Amino acid sequence: MADSPEDIKKSIKLYLIIGAALFVGTVLTVMVATVPAMDIGGHGFDKADMILGLLIATAKATLVALIFMHLNHEKAWVYWTFGFGIFFAVAMVALIFLAKGDPIEYEGFRLGGPTSEAVSE
Known part of the structure; x- marks a missing residue:
């Protein structure tokens, strides 16, 4: 828990960084599904794109669980x-x-x- 103003500022900075990472992850997921340059498998959305999208979603869910749900200190x-x-x-x-x-x-x-x-x- 943040008790001092310095700790609160540090926590806010961490939350902003995690929020930016979640935003970038969302943009990457959309790009994997829609942008041909990000297509890693065959032509169009296929199994490889689905796996990459799910890996990105898993990383985002882990960040939310650890940081925003405070599971990193349980x-x-x-x-x-x-x-x-x-x-x-x-x-x-x-x-x-x-x-x-x-x-x-x-x-x-x-x-x-x-x-x-x-x-x-």
């Missing part, structure tokens, strides 16, 4: 709780991808739309 149990939350969020996304890769099919229809055989008939 006790170990807070980190464990935060880590479990991240783990379960990743597990839920993995389950969604597993369900997408192995869809439920019933009499020629796939959950979310018909299969290729049902469409071709």
Whole structure:
């Protein structure tokens, strides 16, 4: 916590720097998605661009959590709780991808739309 005026000025300077970094990260994310010169994969928005955008978003979320949510000065149990939350969020996304890769099919229809055989008939 900042108690003296010097500490407050130092904190404000840190918050402004982090705010500028978040702004630059947002601009970079938009540029990766829209500007052809920032296209790192194939032509257009593809998997490589998505991964880069998600890495930038992860860095921004880490800055917000550590600095603005003051997680950089917490006790170990807070980190464990935060880590479990991240783990379960990743597990839920993995389950969604597993369900997408192995869809439920019933009499020629796939959950979310018909299969290729049902469409071709």
